[in-house]
Amino acid sequence: MGWLHLVRRNLGRRKLRTTFTLASIIVAFTLFALLGGLNRAFNAGVELAGADRLITTHKVSFIQLMPVSYTRRAAEVEGVEAVTHYTWFGAYYRDPKQQFGLFPTDLEKLPEIYPEYTVPEARWDALMGNRIGLLVGQAMADYYGWEVGDTLPLFSSIYPQTDGDYDWEFVLEATFTGTGNEADEMQAFAHYEYFNEARAFGTDLVGWLVTKIEDPERAPEVAAAIDARFANSPTETRTSTEAGFAAAFTDQFGNIGLIIQSILACVFFTLLLITGNTMAQSVRERTSEIAVMKTLGFTDRLVLALVLAESLAMALVGGLIGLAIGTLLIDGMAAAMAQFFPGLAPSPAALVTGVGAAILLGIATGALPAWRAARLRVVDAMGRR
Amino acid sequence: MRQILEISLQNLKSLPRRLGPSLVAVIGVAGVVAVLVAVLSMARGFERTLMSGASPDNLVVLRSGSSSELDSGLPGDQARIIAQDPGIEANSMEVFVMVDLEKVATDSMANAPFRGVGLEAIAIREDMAIVEGRMFEPGRRELIAGRGATGQYRGVRVGQTLEFGSERWNVVGIFSGGGAAQSELWTDAAVLQDAFRRGTNFSSVRGRLAPGAAFEDVKDRLTTDPRLSVQVERETEYYAEQSEALSTFISVAGYGIAALMALGALFGALNTMYTAVADRSREIGTLRALGFAPVAIVTSVLLEAMLLALAGGVIGASAAWLVFHGLTVSTLSFTSFTQVVFDFAVTPGLLFQGLVLALAIGFLGGLAPAVRAVRMPIVSALRD
Numbered sequence: 001m002g003w004l005h006l007v008r009r010n011l012g013r014r015k016l017r018t019t020f021t022l023a024s025i026i027v028a029f030t031l032f033a034l035l036g037g038l039n040r041a042f043n044a045g046v047e048l049a050g051a052d053r054l055i056t057t058h059k060v061s062f063i064q065l066m067p068v069s070y071t072r073r074a075a076e077v078e079g080v081e082a083v084t085h086y087t088w089f090g091a092y093y094r095d096p097k098q099q100f101g102l103f104p105t106d107l108e109k110l111p112e113i114y115p116e117y118t119v120p121e122a123r124w125d126a127l128m129g130n131r132i133g134l135l136v137g138q139a140m141a142d143y144y145g146w147e148v149g150d151t152l153p154l155f156s157s158i159y160p161q162t163d164g165d166y167d168w169e170f171v172l173e174a175t176f177t178g179t180g181n182e183a184d185e186m187q188a189f190a191h192y193e194y195f196n197e198a199r200a201f202g203t204d205l206v207g208w209l210v211t212k213i214e215d216p217e218r219a220p221e222v223a224a225a226i227d228a229r230f231a232n233s234p235t236e237t238r239t240s241t242e243a244g245f246a247a248a249f250t251d252q253f254g255n256i257g258l259i260i261q262s263i264l265a266c267v268f269f270t271l272l273l274i275t276g277n278t279m280a281q282s283v284r285e286r287t288s289e290i291a292v293m294k295t296l297g298f299t300d301r302l303v304l305a306l307v308l309a310e311s312l313a314m315a316l317v318g319g320l321i322g323l324a325i326g327t328l329l330i331d332g333m334a335a336a337m338a339q340f341f342p343g344l345a346p347s348p349a350a351l352v353t354g355v356g357a358a359i360l361l362g363i364a365t366g367a368l369p370a371w372r373a374a375r376l377r378v379v380d381a382m383g384r385r
Numbered sequence: 386m387r388q389i390l391e392i393s394l395q396n397l398k399s400l401p402r403r404l405g406p407s408l409v410a411v412i413g414v415a416g417v418v419a420v421l422v423a424v425l426s427m428a429r430g431f432e433r434t435l436m437s438g439a440s441p442d443n444l445v446v447l448r449s450g451s452s453s454e455l456d457s458g459l460p461g462d463q464a465r466i467i468a469q470d471p472g473i474e475a476n477s478m479e480v481f482v483m484v485d486l487e488k489v490a491t492d493s494m495a496n497a498p499f500r501g502v503g504l505e506a507i508a509i510r511e512d513m514a515i516v517e518g519r520m521f522e523p524g525r526r527e528l529i530a531g532r533g534a535t536g537q538y539r540g541v542r543v544g545q546t547l548e549f550g551s552e553r554w555n556v557v558g559i560f561s562g563g564g565a566a567q568s569e570l571w572t573d574a575a576v577l578q579d580a581f582r583r584g585t586n587f588s589s590v591r592g593r594l595a596p597g598a599a600f601e602d603v604k605d606r607l608t609t610d611p612r613l614s615v616q617v618e619r620e621t622e623y624y625a626e627q628s629e630a631l632s633t634f635i636s637v638a639g640y641g642i643a644a645l646m647a648l649g650a651l652f653g654a655l656n657t658m659y660t661a662v663a664d665r666s667r668e669i670g671t672l673r674a675l676g677f678a679p680v681a682i683v684t685s686v687l688l689e690a691m692l693l694a695l696a697g698g699v700i701g702a703s704a705a706w707l708v709f710h711g712l713t714v715s716t717l718s719f720t721s722f723t724q725v726v727f728d729f730a731v732t733p734g735l736l737f738q739g740l741v742l743a744l745a746i747g748f749l750g751g752l753a754p755a756v757r758a759v760r761m762p763i764v765s766a767l768r769d
Contacts, residue, residue: 016659020652027649031642037640060550061483061496063455064581096452097630157456166450236550238485238494251491252717252724263420265477267646270416274653277409281660 003302007309014282018314021278025318025361028271029354033326035260036350043254043341044183046302051083051216053113054223055245056209059236063088065205066235068196071106074209077229079332081214084109085206087195090157091188093144099157100140101187103207104195108136113212116179123148123174125379131194133173137185139342141175148172159199182334183343210242266374268357274367279311283369290373291381304374311366312359321360323351387642388681392672396665396685397692403661407693410657413650414697414746415704418569418739420646422705423700424639424729425738428632431716434727438510438564443620444473445598446590446607451616453627453721454588461585463613468590470606472598477503480577481588483723484549486538488715495715497538498569498723499528499549501577510563511518518543518558522755526580529558533726537715541570551582565624568715568726591620630719641655648747656749658690662754669758670766680761686758690751691744698743705739706731 011018040047056074058064068085075083091102107127110117119127119135119162127133136146146152150172160166170190178184196203213222223239232235240248250256283290290303327346334344400407451457459467459478469475480501484517488495504523521527528547535541541644544613547554547570554572561567578585594600605615618626662669670681709730 017656020656020659024649024652027645028651031645031649034645035642058550059485060483060581063483063496064550090456096450099452155450157451158458232551234551248493248495251488251493252495254714254716255491263642266416266420267649270413270650271648272651273409273412274649274656277406278656283404 003306003309006306007313010282010286010306010310011314014322016281017256017278021275022314022318022321024271024274025315025358026322028267029319029322029358030326030329031267031322032264032354032357033323033346033350035264036331036347036354037326037330037344039077039257039260039350040347041183042250042253043246043340044290045249046243047343048179048184049242049246050114050116050212051219051241051243053242054211054212054213054219054226054239055242056211056226056237056239057245058208059227059238062208064235065202065207066209066237066371068192068204068206070230070237071206071209073227074211075231077222077225079214079218079225082109082112082212083209084113085192085209087192087205087207089159089190089195091154091158093152093154096155096157102134102154102190103187104190104192106192107189110135110189113324116184117176118178119174119176127173130171130173131191132170135176135189136172136175137187138175139182139185140188141172143186148175159195159202161198162200174279182345185215187343191210209237211239259264268361272361272364275311275315275361276368279307279365279369282310283307283373287376287381290376291378294376294378300374303376304370307370307373308363308366311370312362315358315362315365316355319354319361327351388677389411389684392677392681392685393688395440396689399665400689403664406657406660410650410654410693410750411700412688413653413695413696414743415701417643417646417650417746418698418701418743419705420701421639421728421742422702422731422735422739423641423709424642425735426705426709426729427714427731427733428635428639430626430730431635431725431727432625432632433730434567435565435628435725436621438512438562438566439620439624440593441507441600441619441621442513442594444592444594444603445618445620445623446592446615446617447588447724449608449614449616455483455721456481457481457588459587459590459615461587463615464587465588466610466612467607467615468592469604470592472595472603472606472629473592474595474598475505475509475593477506477509477591478504478574478587479506479589479591480574480581480583480586481721482577482581482583485540486547488537488724489539490537490714495538495718496723497534499577499720500566500569500571502571503574506571506591507560509591510566512562513566515558516560516561518556521557521572524576525573526552526554526576528554528570528572529560530556530570531563531726532559533567533713533715534559534570535559536713537568537724537726549580562624565627565725568724580637627718627720631716634719643742647693647742650744651750654690654694654746655753658686658751658754659757661689662686662758666758666761666766670761673759673763674767682759683755686755687747687748688752690754691747694743694747694750695740698740701743702736706736 058066071083084104086105089102090099092099127135152170152172153167154170155167193215217240226239227237330346337344447457448459464478468478473745482499483496484499486497521529530541545556607615607617613667709729712729714728715724
């Protein structure tokens with residue numbers, strides 16, 4: 001315990017300097033946690049993807065529609081367990097600029113393909129019994145302030161009803177909770193039959209297929225088999241794993257990961273200089289003191305350890321405080337940005353990396369001064385006075 | 386005044402002795418400024434690219450209630466009514482779809498915008514011209530591509546063939562200009578309607594106002610026509626709206642990150658300047674004992690801090706300019722859901738913002754240490 005006391009006293013020697021260095025470490029790690037959360041939000045789709053699910057879209061582009069009969073035909077492919085279809089409705093509630101994911105689908109198949117969605121049984125029955133019933137993610141219901149039983153006038157930016165109106169009536173019959181990451185709860189599902197019969201065009205067409213396969217290991221084979229099923233037809237398909245589809249979508253924004261990594265590299269390089277400089281200074285100032293310690297019988301190794309402990313303590317304390325602040329900030333922002341940026345959440349992976357980075361920072365900044373202190377020859381140091 | 390000048394000069398002459406700590410402050414500020422300028426130049430470049438092809442004399446007509454051309458739809462008869470409005474001099478009835486093309490940068494499929502246009506489309510967009518090959522021939526499966534698109538996607542070169550589903554399209558020309566259009570592939574509207582089974586539906590009508598015609602008149606006439614249900618915007622307004630979401634997002638993220646980094650750099654600068662003052666405490670004490678005014682000493686410390694920060698700012702801004710200016714990338718537009726190719730634009734305004742930030746960090750980082758320098762009792766400073 002005595003050594004720890006020594007480390008603490010050394011850090012407290014120049015309070016101002018220690019405070020500023022600590023503060024810049026805190027800021028850097030706050031940024032680290034924030035960017036980690038941002039990165040996670042961009043990759044939410046990949047995170048939520050099921051290994052046993054495939055997405056089949058029109059080969060030309062995913063906005064091109066395909067016949068609903070493809071659902072049945074894809075189900076015949078070997079290795080396929082269940083198939084459902086989704087269609088992008090282009091839904092918005094009051095503000096046309098805020099479109100959200102509402103998908104007319106075969107609701108009955110949903111629990112089989114997405115077992116991670118939980119719906120209370122009574123509500124599920126009510127949903128099945130109501131043609132215009134709507135299943136809404138809990139996070140989305142909270143965001144818009146909707147309650148079960150509400151009649152919701154929603155608009156489609158794409159599909160008019162047969163009378164030419166773009167407003168559709170739905171009744172919120174059930175809400176579902178997902179895996180805990182709010183991104184999957186920011187969507188809603190409607191009965192395909194209601195949508196299909198009431199819309200003015202596009203009858204019997206769907207947006208894309210979601211397939212549950214028996215063996216995730218065989219995903220590439222099954223995907224190829226599905227595409228082969230529809231080859232040389234007017235509507236050819238492209239099938240990929242759900243994760244691959246999500247990753248390709250994220251890639252469309254550009255290389256987000258690279259941008260974030262570059263910023264962090266820039267921040268940490270600067271931080272290394274600031275902290276390293278502080279450590280070097282504080283050891284330089286104590287040259288004669290260290291010489292005295294050595295004269296008293298402190299070994300080289302112990303001196304090295306003491307200086308390293310000092311820089312490690314600073315990096316770890318600053319790092320942990322920074323990561324904590326960043327995590328709190330993200331939690332605070334997540335609710336406010338749920339619509340625009342679902343899936344904004346603290347990233348556990350980034351936190352672990354962050355702690356690792358703090359340790360590395362402590363060692364890197366303390367190494368040179370510690371080595372110097374250990375190598376210090378008492379005669380030289382005393383002679384310098 | 387002479388005192389200020391003398392001390393500052395003398396102070397700066399001693400800078401090389403404190404090179405290590407000073408460099409830390411300089412590099413800290415350089416990092417902040419580089420990140421700020423780089424991130425904001427992305428937002429600025431995006432806006433600039435979209436706006437460059439837009440003219441206030443052009444109007445865009447979409448189905449009312451649609452957020453972009455992608456979810457807009459105008460039946461052929463409605464589109465013709467719009468196109469024949471007396472206030473519109475030239476028009477192009479257009480179909481907008483997307484196709485999957487392989488992006489060179491990521492090797493993955495991306496939503497490329499594919500537009501079917503009328504004969505007057507190029508004339509309406511005044512800065513547009515074919516720079517390689519020729520215009521597509523109406524009625525044939527031929528397309529021309531924007532210069533941005535050729536660099537971003539694999540296989541978009543004159544003489545090559547693109548395959549969309551079972552359809553094959555020949556790339557016959559490359560065009561430059563057109564703002565957002567430089568990300569797009571263009572073909573004959575009728576051919577695209579046929580290939581993508583759009584019947585006689587169009588997505589939008591672009592028009593150029595006839596000389597003397599007022600935008601408001603045309604807008605009123607079209608929006609009140611009982612046969613139509615449309616929204617009419619100037620092209621400039623339309624693209625400003627289209628770029629708003631993404632550039633707001635980038636700007637908010639950019640300023641947020643830069644503000645946090647600036648805070649970190651500020652602490653670094655404070656450290657450096659406190660050390661500088663502490664190192665010179667005896668010298669400062671001597672100066673004050675000789676009768677130099679406190680204001681001269683404060684100024685000299687502040688000047689040093691701000692010069693260091695300015696040096697950092699210049700380094701950071703130059704680095705951002707060298708690396709990013711003119712860099713062409715593409716991203717997914719939040720509104721049209723298709724790829725938009727744009728160039729980073731490191732504008733003088735951004736460089737100025739970066740330097741102002743650097744000076745602010747220098748000023749704040751130098752102020753407290755400067756005050757401490759003159760507050761220190763002379764006796765204890767001399768004894769130190």
